Structure formats: structure tokens, C-alpha cells
Amino acid sequence: MRLLLVEDDHLLAEGLSGQLGKAGFSVDTTYTTREAMILGKQENYRGVILDLGLPDGNGLELLRSWRRDGIAFPVLILTARGDWNDKVEGLKAGADDYLAKPFRTEELIARLNAIVRRSEGRIHSMVKAGGYELDENRQSLRSDDGTEHSLTGTEFRLLRCLMSRPGNVFSKEQLIEQLYNLNDTPNENVIEAYIRRLRKLIGNDTISTRRGQGYLFNDTV
Ligand code: CA
Numbered sequence: 001m002r003l004l005l006v007e008d009d010h011l012l013a014e015g016l017s018g019q020l021g022k023a024g025f026s027v028d029t030t031y032t033t034r035e036a037m038i039l040g041k042q043e044n045y046r047g048v049i050l051d052l053g054l055p056d057g058n059g060l061e062l063l064r065s066w067r068r069d070g071i072a073f074p075v076l077i078l079t080a081r082g083d084w085n086d087k088v089e090g091l092k093a094g095a096d097d098y099l100a101k102p103f104r105t106e107e108l109i110a111r112l113n114a115i116v117r118r119s120e121g122r123i124h125s126m127v128k129a130g131g132y133e134l135d136e137n138r139q140s141l142r143s144d145d146g147t148e149h150s151l152t153g154t155e156f157r158l159l160r161c162l163m164s165r166p167g168n169v170f171s172k173e174q175l176i177e178q179l180y181n182l183n184d185t186p187n188e189n190v191i192e193a194y195i196r197r198l199r200k201l202i203g204n205d206t207i208s209t210r211r212g213q214g215y216l217f218n219d220t221v
Helices: 010-022 033-042 059-068 084-093 105-119 153-164 172-179 189-202
Strands: 002-006 026-030 047-051 075-080 097-101 126-129 132-135 140-143 148-150 207-210 214-217
Touching: 002 010, 002 033, 010 026, 010 105, 026 033, 033 059, 047 059, 047 105, 059 075, 059 084, 075 084, 075 105, 084 097, 097 105, 126 153, 132 153, 140 189, 153 172, 153 189, 153 214, 172 189, 172 214, 189 207
Parallel strands: 002 026, 002 047, 047 075, 075 097
Antiparallel strands: 126 132, 132 140, 140 148, 207 214
8 A cells, every 4th residue: 555755854754664664555755845746646645644844845735735636645744742723724724634743653553544444435444355354453364264364564565455446456557556665666577476375365266367457356256
């Protein structure tokens, strides 16, 4: 699941990006509103963490501009401690949640998962499809018969993407987009290899191939 982190404190951004990676997100980091503006329009993010005080402008303006353009990804803003005004203005500008600095990463990830979940119309931290449940917190997969499989980071991200919209065909490019950030240069064959591994786990029929189009999670098997 692709995420944009807009934060000009390099040390904080680096640490966060690593921890978000462990939580199953692939993260692009930017330090400026200018770059964030472009990335927000051209990339397909499932969520954004937005610091408000940025070197070349204000995060609120950036957020308003995204919303004016109809960009709907959920946004969590980072505000200064006790600045209630920023929180109110942020929510009015189209933010979905806020967190005051300094914060615990666990809280950030929990809030982030919550706004992404709401944007996908889910009420649980489980992604359910067919006879399977994907647990976001444990990054594991449980089948109907109660068997639990732990997943590697990439397996989890790939399955999360497919299971979030069962029946929807994802092209290899779309899957790569959600699985990796802009700094990675994965080969499309990587997706095939991971699909093979997942099929060993959940059976060939559960993930179908549409020749020339891509893959889909079959929730009717
Ligand atoms: Ca800042």
C-alpha cells in the first residue's frame, strides 16, 4: 500500500519511513510542498502524512489544492502540540485526522490504518475476502478452517492490495506501484514470483490471471 510522507525534518522522516515500511506500507518521502503537489497528483497513494510547516510553504495550502483538484486520498496532518487552531483549520481544509508532535509511532500507524480503513469502507482492521482474513496488525492470513499463515512484508502488501478489491483486476504495473516506492526499481517478474508463492499458500484458483491484463482475487471460490 503506497503512502506519501511530507515531512521536512529529515531525521524524523527517515525513522518514520522505516517503521511504516515494517507496518506494510511502501513510502515515498518528500520535504517540500512543491514536490508533494506533483507526487500527490501523479501517484496513486492510499494515504498521506502531512506536516504543516514546510520550507517552501504551508501544508494546509497544499491540502486545499489537492482537495480542489478532487484528490480524495485520506490525509493525516502533523500539528504542533497544543495548536488547536491548526487542527481545526486542517480538518476544515480536508484532513481526515491529526496528530500533535511529538507522537508515538504506534499511534500514528493506528490512526493511519483507521483512516485508510474508513476510506475503503471497512469497519475492522481485518481485510476479508472469500474464505480469508488478512490481519493488518499481525500481518498474517487466516483461512476459514482457522489456519494462520504469517506473511513476509511483500507477500502481505501484495495480498492486501488484491484482497482490498476482490474481483478487481490489477495490472502488474498497478501492483508494483502499490508495493514499491519511487526509489525501488523492481522488475515485473517479481510480481509473478510473489503470485506463485501466494498461490502455494491459498490455492491456484483464489488468485486468477487475466491474460494480458493482470491478476484478481477471487472471492467466489
Ligand atoms: Ca516541519
